[in-house]
Amino acid sequence: MKKRKLISAVMACSMVLALAGCGGNGSTPTTQTTTTAETTQTETTTPATTEGQTTTQAEASGDAITLKWAIWDQDATPYWMALKDAYEAKNDNVTIELIDLGSTDYMTVLATQLSGSTSAFDVVTVKDVPGYATLVQKNTIEPLDDYISAANIDLSLYGGATDQITVDGKLYQLPFRNDFWVLFYNKDLFDKAGIDYPTNDMTFEEYDALARQVSSSDFGSSVYGAHYHTWRSAVQLFGVLDGEHSILSGTYDFFKPYYELVLNQETDNICRSFTNLKTEGLHYSAAFSGGDVAMMNMGSWFISTMIANLQSGDYDSSLCGNWAIAKYPHAEGVEAGSTLGTITGIAVTTGASDKDAAWDFVEFVSGTEGAKVMAETGNFPAIMTSEAMDIISSLEGFPQDEQSKAALEVSNLYLEVPYAENVSEINSILDSYHSSIMSGEMTIDEGIAAMNDAIGKILNP
Numbered sequence: 001m002k003k004r005k006l007i008s009a010v011m012a013c014s015m016v017l018a019l020a021g022c023g024g025n026g027s028t029p030t031t032q033t034t035t036t037a038e039t040t041q042t043e044t045t046t047p048a049t050t051e052g053q054t055t056t057q058a059e060a061s062g063d064a065i066t067l068k069w070a071i072w073d074q075d076a077t078p079y080w081m082a083l084k085d086a087y088e089a090k091n092d093n094v095t096i097e098l099i100d101l102g103s104t105d106y107m108t109v110l111a112t113q114l115s116g117s118t119s120a121f122d123v124v125t126v127k128d129v130p131g132y133a134t135l136v137q138k139n140t141i142e143p144l145d146d147y148i149s150a151a152n153i154d155l156s157l158y159g160g161a162t163d164q165i166t167v168d169g170k171l172y173q174l175p176f177r178n179d180f181w182v183l184f185y186n187k188d189l190f191d192k193a194g195i196d197y198p199t200n201d202m203t204f205e206e207y208d209a210l211a212r213q214v215s216s217s218d219f220g221s222s223v224y225g226a227h228y229h230t231w232r233s234a235v236q237l238f239g240v241l242d243g244e245h246s247i248l249s250g251t252y253d254f255f256k257p258y259y260e261l262v263l264n265q266e267t268d269n270i271c272r273s274f275t276n277l278k279t280e281g282l283h284y285s286a287a288f289s290g291g292d293v294a295m296m297n298m299g300s301w302f303i304s305t306m307i308a309n310l311q312s313g314d315y316d317s318s319l320c321g322n323w324a325i326a327k328y329p330h331a332e333g334v335e336a337g338s339t340l341g342t343i344t345g346i347a348v349t350t351g352a353s354d355k356d357a358a359w360d361f362v363e364f365v366s367g368t369e370g371a372k373v374m375a376e377t378g379n380f381p382a383i384m385t386s387e388a389m390d391i392i393s394s395l396e397g398f399p400q401d402e403q404s405k406a407a408l409e410v411s412n413l414y415l416e417v418p419y420a421e422n423v424s425e426i427n428s429i430l431d432s433y434h435s436s437i438m439s440g441e442m443t444i445d446e447g448i449a450a451m452n453d454a455i456g457k458i459l460n461p
Contacts, residue, residue, distance in 0.1 A: 107131025119351025
């Protein structure tokens with residue numbers, strides 16, 4: 001295949017130059033901002049070129065190739081087949097064989113199957129960061145940096161996500177799916193109160209004031225201005241939007257203002273209490289669809305839930321049918337559109353039968369072509385091009401106001417769980433003390449001090 005041969009030649013040339021101690025004209029990614037809207041006109045997966053001629057996999061010819069791809073829940077996840085079909089349509093000598101490992105303990109099963117002397121897969125889907133850490137530590141997936149450089153891929157288009165999964169200066173996966181947090185709101189509740197809707201550029205102070213303004217405790221028609229699910233993410237991760245802190249910081253005093261914001265809202269009946277939510281087992285979807293929650297911070301995955309359940313009649317349109325989204329609120333001095341997220345990645349195994357071919361598929365899935373395919377299935381790609389945003393915002397049932405469409409533009413994406421060898425243990429500790437603070441078992445200061453102590457011992461043994 002021409003492209004694979006070209007990539008190999010570029011990589012080999014780079015190694016020769018390095019050994020000779022000579023400088024070279026290497027492919028350096030173009031520097032751009034992380035604002036999705038500003039980068040949507042850039043093609044990120046343009047293959048390497050020679051004398052101005054671009055080669056593509058579709059132009060290549062050669063022996064038939066089969067790539068085995070590890071996935072989960074094929075029947076319930078439409079984008080697996082969509083990505084397979086789209087790639088095979090461009091590359092008639094390549095067959096993508098989907099191997100479904102199921103969603104239960106997927107990463108554990110995958111790590112076990114990759115631990116043998118021969119690989120059962122050429123390409124694997126990376127479901128979460130802790131599992132990613134295991135694959136890297138076991139040396140079962142390939143570093144992609146040379147391929148990325150040869151293809152001149154601009155990593156800034158991933159909104160900073162790749163920086164947070166880099167291991168000792170190397171990148172072992174590329175994201176292709178992204179779920180990020182936005183602010184859902186019920187327009188009817190704001191209309192009834194005669195209050196302006198949330199905007200795409202609200203500080204936390206403005207958000208808090210708006211929640212208090214729209215709240216009502218009138219008998220028979222009470223309205224909660226805000227709602228927070230019981231996950232720690234719904235509170236703690238407000239604090240990482242400044243780009244300076246993360247759950248790996250080791251000291252967590254930066255959580256305090258956000259615990260104060262939410263707990264003060266609880267005291268003033270602006271939101272339901274954590275304790276009652278735990279006792280009642282009230283899911284966030286039931287809370288918002290019930291028609292008495294004005295605003296709720298939640299992941300973009302809830303968009304498809306809202307659309308599907310309103311169309312099926314499972315949600316009462318008179319209660320929640322007039323809904324919209326806005327960008328996440330932010331701290332003073334932080335860029336609007338900064339948000340939290342989770343990624344799904346794709347990687348080449350160290351035991352792949354044809355690593356160049358495997359990389360070509362990874363490049364397709366994680367690039368702009370794969371982004372279009374993902375959007376057409378109603379899922380959010382890691383690279384939100386203008387085309388992908390148009391596709392998603394044009395889905396039947398998606399709010400058609402311009403603000404909701406613009407809310408899909410992410411300026412900075414901070415992972416809920418960035419890479420660390422011991423991130424699972426850190427997560428567990430933060431979960432535990434979050435519950436203690438929110439339930440009143442510990443004060444905010446006591447809970448944060450306990451986090452600092454317990455996680456400090458992990459990070460600095």
